[in-house]
Amino acid sequence: MPANTVKLEPKNRLSAADWEQAALDTLAESGLAAVAVEALARQLGVTKGSFYWHFATREALIQASLERWEHSDEMEVLAPIEAVADPRERVRELIRQVSHRRPSHAVFAALLKSVDLPLIRPFIERVSQRRIDFVTEAFHQAGFDATTAANRARLAYSAYVGFIQLAQVGQPRMSHDEFEAYIRDFIEILIPH
Amino acid sequence: MPANTVKLEPKNRLSAADWEQAALDTLAESGLAAVAVEALARQLGVTKGSFYWHFATREALIQASLERWEHSDEMEVLAPIEAVADPRERVRELIRQVSHRRPSHAVFAALLKSVDLPLIRPFIERVSQRRIDFVTEAFHQAGFDATTAANRARLAYSAYVGFIQLAQVGQPRMSHDEFEAYIRDFIEILIPH
DNA sequence: GGCCAACCATACGGATCAGTATGGAGAGCG
DNA sequence: CGCTCTCCATACTGATCCGTATGGTTGGCC
Numbered sequence: 223m224p225a226n227t228v229k230l231e232p233k234n235r236l237s238a239a240d241w242e243q244a245a246l247d248t249l250a251e252s253g254l255a256a257v258a259v260e261a262l263a264r265q266l267g268v269t270k271g272s273f274y275w276h277f278a279t280r281e282a283l284i285q286a287s288l289e290r291w292e293h294s295d296e297m298e299v300l301a302p303i304e305a306v307a308d309p310r311e312r313v314r315e316l317i318r319q320v321s322h323r324r325p326s327h328a329v330f331a332a333l334l335k336s337v338d339l340p341l342i343r344p345f346i347e348r349v350s351q352r353r354i355d356f357v358t359e360a361f362h363q364a365g366f367d368a369t370t371a372a373n374r375a376r377l378a379y380s381a382y383v384g385f386i387q388l389a390q391v392g393q394p395r396m397s398h399d400e401f402e403a404y405i406r407d408f409i410e411i412l413i414p415h
Numbered sequence: 416m417p418a419n420t421v422k423l424e425p426k427n428r429l430s431a432a433d434w435e436q437a438a439l440d441t442l443a444e445s446g447l448a449a450v451a452v453e454a455l456a457r458q459l460g461v462t463k464g465s466f467y468w469h470f471a472t473r474e475a476l477i478q479a480s481l482e483r484w485e486h487s488d489e490m491e492v493l494a495p496i497e498a499v500a501d502p503r504e505r506v507r508e509l510i511r512q513v514s515h516r517r518p519s520h521a522v523f524a525a526l527l528k529s530v531d532l533p534l535i536r537p538f539i540e541r542v543s544q545r546r547i548d549f550v551t552e553a554f555h556q557a558g559f560d561a562t563t564a565a566n567r568a569r570l571a572y573s574a575y576v577g578f579i580q581l582a583q584v585g586q587p588r589m590s591h592d593e594f595e596a597y598i599r600d601f602i603e604i605l606i607p608h
Numbered sequence: 609g610g611c612c613a614a615c616c617a618t619a620c621g622g623a624t625c626a627g628t629a630t631g632g633a634g635a636g637c638g
Numbered sequence: 639c640g641c642t643c644t645c646c647a648t649a650c651t652g653a654t655c656c657g658t659a660t661g662g663t664t665g666g667c668c
Contacts, residue, residue, distance in 0.1 A: 235645070253531060258625065270627085271646045280626065335528035337584055338446060346584050369593075373600040377574055384577030385569075391530055391539050400562075407566040411604065428615065428664090451655065463657085464616045473656065610668095617662075628651080638641085 236266060238276045238286070245287040250328035254336040257284060281341055288345050291329055295349065299326070300356055309363035313378075314409050316357070320382065321405050331386045354379050364413075378412050429459060431469045431479070438480040443521035447529040450477060474534055481538050484522050488542065492519070493549055502556035506571075507602050509550070513575065514598045524579045547572050557606075571605050 244266055248256050259273045259280055266272075277283045303319065306312040320327070330349070336342045354375050361371035396404060437459055441449050452466045452473055459465075470476045496512065499505040513520070523542070529535045547568050554564035589597060 259627090260625065268645090269647055271648075273646095274627070275645060334580055335530075337580070343584060350581060350584065369596060370600060373597045374604070376578075376597060377601060377604060380577035380581060381570055381574040382577065383580055384573030384575065387527055387530070387576055387580065388543060388573060391536065391543065403562060404566050404569060407563060408570060411567070411570060452657090453655065461615090462617055464618075464660095466616095467657075468615060612667090613665095615662105615664080617660100619659085619661105621656105621658080623656085624654085626651105626653085629649085630647100631649105632647080633645090635644085636642090638639100 236268065236272060236276070240266065241273065241276055241283055242287040242290055245283055246291055246329060249287070249332050253332050254284070254339075254342070257287075259283075284341060288333070288342075292345055292349060295326060295330075296352065299323075300352065309360040310413055313357060313360045313364075313413055316360075317378075317405065317409055317412075321401075327386050331390065334383065334387065350379065350383075374412060381408070429461065429465060429469070433459065434466065434469055434476055435480040435483055438476055439484055439522060442480070442525050446525050447477070447532075447535070450480075452476075477534060481526070481535075485538055485542060488519060488523075489545065492516075493545065502553040503606050506550060506553045506557075506606055509553075510571075510598065510602055510605075514594075520579050524583065527576065527580065543572070543576075567605060574601070 241262065244262050245257050248262065248265065257280075259270055263269050263273055273283075277286070299319065300316075303312060303316050306315050333342055333346055337346050354372075357375035357378055358372050361374050362368060364371075366374065434455065437455050438450050441455065441458065450473075452463055456462050456466055466476075470479070492512065493509075496505060496509050499508050526535055526539055530539050547565075550568035550571055551565050554567050555561060557564075559567065
């Protein structure tokens with residue numbers, strides 16, 4: 223057998239990053255309450271003893287996981303769209319992007335439900351502020367005055383937040399085509415030609 | 416002393432309705448997790464023994480409380496506005512109403528966070544469906560075709576849901592005047608003249 | 609005035625979960 | 639070979655909370 227097994231054998235021997243990823247997965251799937259040390263341990267095939275070696279406390283895990291999520295979220299969503307020159311088209315592209323990439327929103331939707339916790343709140347505040355500022359800036363560049371741009375951004379972001387909440391209820395019971403039509407109307411209403 | 420003390424002495428001796436009201440209050444203030452029997456008992460100055468005489472289980476209390484809330488919500492919000500003849504003005508009035516009466520939304524916002532629970536989900540579904548249908552109907556009467564009316568209603572309701580979520584974060588950090596201006600823009604965008 | 613039913617206290621059982629204490633296996637290195 | 643550091647298992651404590659069992663108190667009613 224070849225020696226030099228640098229990073230093989232992902233079977234046993236976990237790292238902190240493994241725990242963080244598992245935490246984000248179950249957070250997205252089952253909510254913050256499901257991010258429990260013993261549950262994650264079972265899910266990873268180990269016991270609590272492993273966890274408390276990598277992290278001091280449950281909150282430390284959540285904190286680290288969310289910092290990871292916040293960073294990747296910013297890099298993967300907003301950053302690529304900043305390149306779009308025309309501000310109107312930039313917002314349109316943003317709407318299309320977020321409307322066609324569900325998995326990332328699951329974490330945000332889960333966090334939204336635990337926003338009353340002091341541990342979670344700052345994350346919601348920061349990412350929301352960044353996103354609203356992003357859209358506000360685009361609307362401003364598109365010719366709207368400051369307050370109108372801000373209000374339109376607020377409306378757009380509120381509609382986004384509300385939608386991902388209602389989507390879990392299956393409330394806007396729409397087919398794929400109906401959803402696409404909704405997105406088109408969404409854009410049409412918020413970004414007049 | 417006059418006999419005939421029909422309903423005096425509200426000090427001791429609770430009724431099921433008292434528990435339901437207390438449940439709704441703490442639900443609105445501290446979320447569903449805070450609706451715990453022992454906590455409510457302390458809050459009401461009694462012990463668990465009292466609770467389990469009035470209700471079989473914690474879920475029974477929540478169920479009863481939410482049925483009470485759902486009924487009063489429907490009566491106090493949508494019903495009075497149905498009288499407004501002009502559909503455009505009806506939606507405008509609805510928006511003004513809900514934007515100026517906070518306390519009732521607290522229960523809905525709290526429920527939204529626990530929508531994954533099978534006990535809560537039906538309530539969210541029913542009230543959301545009713546509200547969306549209400550607005551859709553108004554937009555339809557205002558001259559929009561069926562799908563456009565539905566999409567505008569979805570957008571309006573999503574924006575509402577998202578706003579009450581973000582409001583708790585203090586995210587749309589607005590003064591009173593800014594809020595009023597936002598509502599005006601909200602109406603202006605959704606209901607073109 | 610005594611009985612009955614509504615209402616509540618006390619005390620316990622059982623489940624869940626965060627965190628601690630402690631010891632053991634396993635790889636690398638001298 | 640043996641030591642040590644990393645990583646994990648086992649076992650326990652303590653807190654919280656739902657639900658049960660049971661007995662006590664109070665008000666109305668015959």
